[in-house]
Amino acid sequence: MIDRYKNLPLFEWTPACRLITFPPGKQVGIIRQVAAKWLGHRSSRQADAYAIQVDDEIQERFSLLGILPLERKRLSEEFWNAVRAEITKQRPSSRPGGSAA
Template sequence: MREHDLPLFAWQPPCKVILFPLLSRVGRIRDVASKMLDKATDRHADYYRNQVTEALLRQLDRVGVPEHEQDEHLGAFWHAVQDEMIRQCYSRVAGGNDPRGAA
């Protein structure tokens, strides 16, 4: 038996997909939050939320993320969207109270 015929040299470690965290997709979070705030009714917002959720689930499923991890990523993403919506609401309100405005 030769040295290079040993199974140890032919062994390859299993590949693992490392996902870019949904929490770090700041542009996507801001875009979704802005669109959610622009929806006229709760029904429209729920429909848009379902569309985004389904698209993210398809993307996570396509790259092979296990289902329990998908739930964690989605929960964190929607929590970040909610935080961004609150931030955008406060910035819109604060933008209207500019003391340097026309008198």
């Protein structure tokens, strides 16, 4: 009687594996570095080219990890929102009370 229960599909089922990555929007060191380099470019064209290069690297890393396209997009947007916030903080004109403060 026990033998008939050994071949149930339930015993062969394994849950799907899901990769959980560290949120790129929380990688403060990388965010600060990207923001500083972006601000260091002399022209907006150079800064935009740098942003494209960084985004391509991020997308490639996510692809190698096997992250689905929708999740890649969400994680990328989270990262770039954090970079934009850091750029605002690092700009000299963004200090409360002006640059003389």
